[in-house]
Amino acid sequence: xxxxxxxxxxSDPEMATPPPLSPNAMAGxxxxxxxxxxxxxxxxxxxxxxxxxxxxxxxxGELLERYQSLRVFLDICVKCGACADKCHFFLGTGxxxxxxxxxxxxxxxxxxxxxxATGKALGGLAGARPLDEDVLKEWYxxxxxxxxxxxxxxxxxxxxxTAEISMAAREIMDTIGMGQKYCNEVLTKVHKVGNNxxxxxxxxxxxxxxxxxxxxxxTGVEVKFPLDVExxxxxxxxxxxxxxxxxHVDGLIGYAKVFHQAGISWTLSSHAxxxxxxxxxIGSSEQMHTIANRIRQAALDLxxxxxxFGECGHAWRVAYSFLNTLAGPWxxxxxxxxxxxxxxxxxLDLVNRGAITLDKDANADMTVxxxxxxxxxxxxxxxxxxxxxxxxxxxxxxxxxxxxIDMHPDTICDKTFCCGGGGGLLTDELMELRVKGAKxxxxxxxxxxxxxxxxxxxxxxxxxxxxxTKVLPYYDYxxxxxxxxxxxxxxxxxxxxxx
Amino acid sequence: MYELNGKTINHDEEGYIxxxxxxxxxLADKIAKDEELDMTEEHWEVVKFLRDYYQEYQIAPAVRVLxxxxxxxxxxxxxxxxxxxELFPYGPxxxxxxxxxxxxxxxxx
Numbered sequence: 001x002x003x004x005x006x007x008x009x010x011s012d013p014e015m016a017t018p019p020p021l022s023p024n025a026m027a028g029x030x031x032x033x034x035x036x037x038x039x040x041x042x043x044x045x046x047x048x049x050x051x052x053x054x055x056x057x058x059x060x061g062e063l064l065e066r067y068q069s070l071r072v073f074l075d076i077c078v079k080c081g082a083c084a085d086k087c088h089f090f091l092g093t094g095x096x097x098x099x100x101x102x103x104x105x106x107x108x109x110x111x112x113x114x115x116x117a118t119g120k121a122l123g124g125l126a127g128a129r130p131l132d133e134d135v136l137k138e139w140y141x142x143x144x145x146x147x148x149x150x151x152x153x154x155x156x157x158x159x160x161x162t163a164e165i166s167m168a169a170r171e172i173m174d175t176i177g178m179g180q181k182y183c184n185e186v187l188t189k190v191h192k193v194g195n196n197x198x199x200x201x202x203x204x205x206x207x208x209x210x211x212x213x214x215x216x217x218x219t220g221v222e223v224k225f226p227l228d229v230e231x232x233x234x235x236x237x238x239x240x241x242x243x244x245x246x247x248h249v250d251g252l253i254g255y256a257k258v259f260h261q262a263g264i265s266w267t268l269s270s271h272a273x274x275x276x277x278x279x280x281x282i283g284s285s286e287q288m289h290t291i292a293n294r295i296r297q298a299a300l301d302l303x304x305x306x307x308x309f310g311e312c313g314h315a316w317r318v319a320y321s322f323l324n325t326l327a328g329p330w331x332x333x334x335x336x337x338x339x340x341x342x343x344x345x346x347x348l349d350l351v352n353r354g355a356i357t358l359d360k361d362a363n364a365d366m367t368v369x370x371x372x373x374x375x376x377x378x379x380x381x382x383x384x385x386x387x388x389x390x391x392x393x394x395x396x397x398x399x400x401x402x403x404x405i406d407m408h409p410d411t412i413c414d415k416t417f418c419c420g421g422g423g424g425l426l427t428d429e430l431m432e433l434r435v436k437g438a439k440x441x442x443x444x445x446x447x448x449x450x451x452x453x454x455x456x457x458x459x460x461x462x463x464x465x466x467x468x469t470k471v472l473p474y475y476d477y478x479x480x481x482x483x484x485x486x487x488x489x490x491x492x493x494x495x496x497x498x499x
Numbered sequence: 500m501y502e503l504n505g506k507t508i509n510h511d512e513e514g515y516i517x518x519x520x521x522x523x524x525x526l527a528d529k530i531a532k533d534e535e536l537d538m539t540e541e542h543w544e545v546v547k548f549l550r551d552y553y554q555e556y557q558i559a560p561a562v563r564v565l566x567x568x569x570x571x572x573x574x575x576x577x578x579x580x581x582x583x584x585e586l587f588p589y590g591p592x593x594x595x596x597x598x599x600x601x602x603x604x605x606x607x608x
Contacts, residue, residue: 032512181512186605196606203556210564241607244561245592246580248608276607312607426607428513428593462607470590479584 004432006474007092007439013408013447015440018085022094029433031144031180031425038184041191042287045177052176053131057114059175063168064115070168073160074111077104083152083162088417089145092436097142100152100162106138107169136178143169144180145433148281148423149374154414163423167283170424174282182427183278190291195240195274204273207243211253221495223260225252225268228302232267234259235299236343237275237319238310239462247484248465251311254486257493258347261356266308269298275315276462281424288318292326305334308341311485313373313422313461316342320380338384344460345383347489348396358492363401368488369454370397370406371441371468372416373461387413393460393485400488405452411444419459421467431470438471449477460485501529515596515603522550522600530598534589542586542598544572549599559596559604 010017036046049055064071083100085091090098097103105127112119112128119128129135148163173179189198199207208225215223226232236259242252259266272294279287299307307330309319319340324330330339350356370393382388390413397404411417420437448454459465459482468482501508501516503526509517514530516522527546531538538546548568552560560568562580570578583591592604 182605189605197558197604197608198602198606199558200556203558203560206556207561207564210561210567214563214567239607244604245608246562249561249563274606466608480581 002431004435006435009439009443009446009475011443011446011450013444014410015085015091015443019091019094021096023096026089026093026095026098026145026433027141029145029430030141031182031427031430033140034179034181034184038181038188039174039177039179041188042174042179042184042284044174044179044184048177052136052178055176056131056136056172057110059172060111060168061115063171064111067164067168069161069164073104073165074108076158077101077108077160078158080157082155082157083160086152086155088149088151088420088440089147089433089437092420092439093433097138098145100156103142103146104160104162104165106135106142107165110135136173139169140173140178143173144425144430146423147374147418147420147425147437149418150378151374151415151418154378166423167280169283170281171283174284179282180424183282183424186278187282187287187291190274190278194271194294196276196278197240197244197274199240199243199273201270201273204243204268204270208268211249211256215253215256219495221260223256223495225256226266227268228270229265229267230302232265232302232304234264234266234306234308235295235302235304236266236268236308236310237272237295237315237340238268239275239312239315240273241462241466242310243273245462245466246469247480247482247487248311248462250487250490251484252486254484254488254490254493255310255343257490257495258343258350258356258486261493261495262350267302267304269302271301272298275309275312275319277315277318278424280314280318288322289326292318292323295323296327299330300332306337306341307333307339308343308346310343311460311462313375313463317375317379342382342392344392344396344485345388347486348392348399351396351399357494358399358489359494360400360402360492362492363488366401366456366488367403367405367452367454368397368401368456368458368483369404369445369448370394370412370458371419371464372412373459373464374416374418374422376460377416378414393458396485397458397488400492405448405454407444407448411440417441417444419461419464419467420471422461422463426463426467434467435471435474438467438475442471442475445477446475456481456483458483458485458488501526503529513597513603516600519600519602527598527600534594534598536587536594536598538598541573541577545569545583545586545591545595546599548572549595549601553599553601559592559601562592565591
């Protein structure tokens with residue numbers, strides 16, 4: 001069914017050679033436009049409004065007032081080119097509009113035309129152009145070919161954040177009724193059902209009961225998956241993919257075993273049965289706010305003392321970086337614990353204190369590498385020390401498996417490549433983009449497979465896990481190669497008896 | 500639109516039917532054919548389980564719930580994600596749901 005060819009891997013793990021330029025190569029790769037049924041429940045116009053140019057320019061003006069960073073990012077680029085070959089989508093497709101600077105210029109040119117003196121006076125000579133239908137089409141196409149992973153901003157000497165520009169562009173497009181189906185359909189479901197998947201409470205309860213039965217069969221231990229338990233110590237907020245997909249659910253089983261063995265009482269919430277917050281992908285602070293406040297409500301209703309997040313990249317960015325602004329203050333929680341905590345920092349702390357024991361031999365058949373997820377790596381931290389988002393997952397892996405190998409240093413930690421499916425692009429009509437955008441990660445993975453006999457790659461984000469499950473086979477690797485971080489913990493943890 | 504016995508049936512951009520009541524076994528056969536799949540007895544078992552589960556819970560079953568049910572119905576050796584991908588190469592959740600006339604699972608899956 002696919003009409004594109006998977007890129008050939010060339011053993012160029014750091015992607016040192018930029019691809020030949022291929023103008024408009026990805027111009028036809030478009031995500032579906034949202035329908036009224038996806039837009040209207042979010043308060044956006046159902047379809048493109050008549051006076052869309054004027055509305056869009058007015059919205060841009062409003063965003064420039066609201067976010068000083070946006071104006072600065074649009075003003076300060078000196079076209080040095082440092083970012084040009086740093087985007088996985090450019091490296092995988094060769095389409096020059098996928099160079100971060102060119103992507104920014106799609107919005108910058110319109111900004112100059114309507115909001116700067118030189119742009120108003122000199123037009124095209126000052127890199128300015130009016131907003132017309134062709135420009136809108138370019139915006140829609142290429143701002144939905146940015147996964148908002150922020151790798152380019154690591155290399156920009158001014159720290160220009162293309163993600164923020166792409167969020168602004170999407171917010172403008174939603175305002176004129178030109179939203180993206182994938183994100184807006186998911187957001188509609190969060191409000192209606194409580195999670196991105198559309199998993200109603202009875203189905204969630206049934207799924208969790210099934211997991212409890214499985215664990216008794218597999219381990220002989222009654223590990224629980226509590227739902228809506230008032231007075232539990234920990235409220236676990238995790239992506240709904242953890243209830244549904246592979247290998248996500250193996251991570252969820254790992255969290256449950258950790259809580260069980262450490263004797264920490266915990267619960268999931270059917271009201272906030274989703275960690276993800278797609279409000280960020282579409283740049284809507286109103287959506288982010290509403291979605292984050294489901295978590296506050298659940299914490300209050302259940303009377304929990306601690307807030308813990310499962311393996312979800314952008315949810316962790318929203319939680320770690322914005323939760324207090326969006327849904328705080330959290331003064332009703334136990335002040336002895338940070339708000340929020342990541343499940344990985346809890347597990348590692350328990351291991352270090354001897355409260356749980358991991359047996360590496362359980363994973364003796366694996367040699368493991370780690371894909372740092374972009375939102376964990378570049379937009380947040382884990383634990384209480386700088387760089388904890390890199391050291392904590394690695395320490396937890398090393399405690400769980402006998403052999404861990406890092407990929408090429410230019411492709412990990414804060415320089416990690418996006419999986420190719422983040423930022424609201426994990427939708428099948430963008431498969432060509434997703435497969436080609438994964439190429440840089442696949443190059444680095446191939447190197448450690450070939451040289452170090454790596455058998456598995458750990459991910460700690462629901463999107464990364466689904467994306468790799470889908471794209472690994474395009475590169476002739478088995479989908480089972482991607483595993484959850486807590487899947488390793490799950491296999492290694494010793495249950496029952498003395499720890 | 501799918502055309503079946505002179506009737507037209509609406510579907511979305513990806514071929515998922517819009518009105519779930521439009522589903523029939525004949526339509527499932529037609530969608531499968533478009534996907535270059537021959538419906539065997541095993542395919543039908545999966546499709547039937549998906550439809551039964553959806554009837555009760557208004558959502559497709561989690562992959563693990565599905566593999567367990569398939570294992571029970573078709574034999575333990577077939578109760579795996581790998582076997583389901585052999586049946587439905589574009590994924591048990593998405594491709595099988597399309598043939599079963601159910602909405603596509605959304606989100607980070």
